[in-house]
Amino acid sequence: MTRTINILASVDAVLPVSLVNFKAKRKDGSTVSLTWETEQESNNDHFEVQRSFSPGSGFTTVATVDSKAVNGNSSTRLSYDAQDINDFSGIAYYRLVQKDGDGKATVSEIRTVTGSEALPQVKVWPVPSKGKFNVLLTNTQPTTVIRIYNIDGKMTGKEASLLNGVAKSFTIATSGTYFIKGINKMTGEVVFIKKVVIEK
Numbered sequence: 001m002t003r004t005i006n007i008l009a010s011v012d013a014v015l016p017v018s019l020v021n022f023k024a025k026r027k028d029g030s031t032v033s034l035t036w037e038t039e040q041e042s043n044n045d046h047f048e049v050q051r052s053f054s055p056g057s058g059f060t061t062v063a064t065v066d067s068k069a070v071n072g073n074s075s076t077r078l079s080y081d082a083q084d085i086n087d088f089s090g091i092a093y094y095r096l097v098q099k100d101g102d103g104k105a106t107v108s109e110i111r112t113v114t115g116s117e118a119l120p121q122v123k124v125w126p127v128p129s130k131g132k133f134n135v136l137l138t139n140t141q142p143t144t145v146i147r148i149y150n151i152d153g154k155m156t157g158k159e160a161s162l163l164n165g166v167a168k169s170f171t172i173a174t175s176g177t178y179f180i181k182g183i184n185k186m187t188g189e190v191v192f193i194k195k196v197v198i199e200k
Helices: none
Strands: 017-028 031-041 044-052 060-066 078-085 092-100 105-107 111-113 121-125 132-138 144-150 155-162 168-171 176-184 190-198
Touching: 017 092, 017 111, 031 044, 031 092, 044 078, 060 078, 121 190, 132 190, 144 168, 155 168
Parallel strands: none
Antiparallel strands: 017 031, 031 078, 044 060, 044 092, 092 105, 092 111, 121 132, 132 168, 144 155, 144 176, 176 190
């Protein structure tokens, strides 16, 4: 037998905070960047950024960020950010705890970040160079491309693909300072930036 239950909610009910775009991303081997936005806030006091290295062992507050809303109330989009010093080699778990002025708490969904050992590792040699140098990239996707820019930001030569774990040679004929930029071809995300000095 099917039973239907009607749940009535007041049209005047307002969620304390409308949270959107909560992201956690590893910036480097020791830092994780966390960003989020709110579309509206009502009686909001602050956010707590919490981290765990194993969800089953509980979360620890690593940062507290006060509400930007005047008196905790806002109907416009507000942006927030926080940094966490984290060089853990494994996966880390993050969540937000939003707390109202009356002490009530709302917990966000969990976000994960890879460990420091999973970051792309890049090696460029020799540096400085007489014109020819090598680039080796590990711990990355096979869709990384290399672009080389001069000090004025102008791209030098053509874009080249770089396979994970395979060194590739490059040659620059003109002396000066150049920047090697690795880019994920699928997402457009910058994987690394390295400087190389060409001496003739």
